[in-house]
Amino acid sequence: MDAESQKEHLKAYGITYWVLEKQQKVKWLLNYRGGSFLMPDSPEIQKECQIRGVSFEVISDSKTEQILTDISSPSKNMDAVVLEKAPKIAVYSPKGNLPWDDAVTMVLTYAEIPYTVIYDEEVLGDQLILYDWLHLHHEDFTGQYGKFYRAYRSAPWYIEEKNKAEALAAKLGYNKVSEEKLDVAKKIRDYVIGGGFMFAMCSATDSFDIALSAEGVDICEPMFDGDPSEPGYQSKIDYNKTFAFKDFILERSPMVYEFSSIDMTEKRRVSKESDYFTLMDYSAKWDPIPTMLCQNHTALVKGFMGQTTSFDPDEIKSNVLVMGENKTNGEARYIHGIKGKGFFTFYGGHDPEDYQHRVGDAKTELALHPNSPGYRLILNNVLFPAAKKKKQKT
DSSP: OOTTTOSOHHHHHHHHHHHHHTTOOEEEEETSTTTEEEOOOOHHHHHHHHHHTOOOOOOOHHHHHHHHHHHHOTTSSOEEEEEOSOOOEEEEOOTTOOGGGSHHHHHHHHHTOOOEEEOHHHHHTTOGGGOSEEEEOSOOTTSSGGGOHHHHTTSHHHHHHHHHHHHHHHHTTOSOHHHHHHHHHHHHHHHHHTTOEEEEETHHHHHHHHHHHTTTOOOOOHHHHSSOOOTTGGGGOOGGGOSSBOSOOBOOOTTSSOOBTTBOGGGOOOOSTTOEEEEOOOOTTTOHHHHHHTOOSOSEEEOOOOSSOOBOGGGBOTTSEEEEEETTTTEEEEEEEEETTEEEEEEOSSOTTOTTOOTTOOOOOGGGOTTOHHHHHHHHHHHGGGBOOOOOOO
């Protein structure tokens, strides 16, 4: 999985998932040649790699032992993690959305990793327990319809989305979309606390935490929910209820395409040409989780924008790991934390290979980006729940 040897980094994750589906174990060789996968040799696996265009090497048993011995050396920042079972994957997304509306569904489709689309009815019906891994599509959990009001309030798609959201909330017994989305966010919170893995990108990251922090507080203006927001609602925000963020200031104006001070989009002072973020280097033997999540063939990842592009590090809780940062702009791009028995990862931006994605832009063709380091980070998270849980050394 290093830069020189692999023609199809993204599809290699699909091969790994396919092998796990066949009840065969795979070793993920952390920090060894870009985070390579060691799997049993068989004509069937070789043929599948050839069909999908994935580069592979066949090695002898003695060579395998030599590699594993080398990796286990205390002097080497490497480790071999056993992947045991193919995780069941759910994508939280409106049913009408096309796969290319979202980077995760796009890369899962490209890598040929199966997933199930679920939405509010399934979440509120306690179906999350059927899945090991949950991705939050670019959702707005605050009930403000993505803060698209100023630019798109007259657009047919915006009106239709608003009508559909209101109809679904009413069908589920809610007076307001914001109240329904809060209950969805709380179900997802409970899923993570119970041991689930949740991955979110773009606006699903901060709007999820904002919704939890504003439980019981009306932060929506009349064009969103039919009545005014509560006076002085900022002082009623409870940061203890969030996963990742603290001390943020909400954006009050419905005419501003922004949720809060968490996002750095408007505070960015970096050109497209110099917009890169750096992945942190962790101890593979002592910190296997962040090491897994940062496996790549490069430590420098091309930046990309979204409604929520990146996170203000001053507003990230101290127990949350910043795994990727743009030091030039002083912003966090890729963060991870533990909640109860489960885990969450928040990844800023919309599409790792579409720098400034706008409504109506053409979809990204991942066949043109088969070695995308930005997309590899998503797939690291997909495979992470397959890892055999080791007892902590402390």
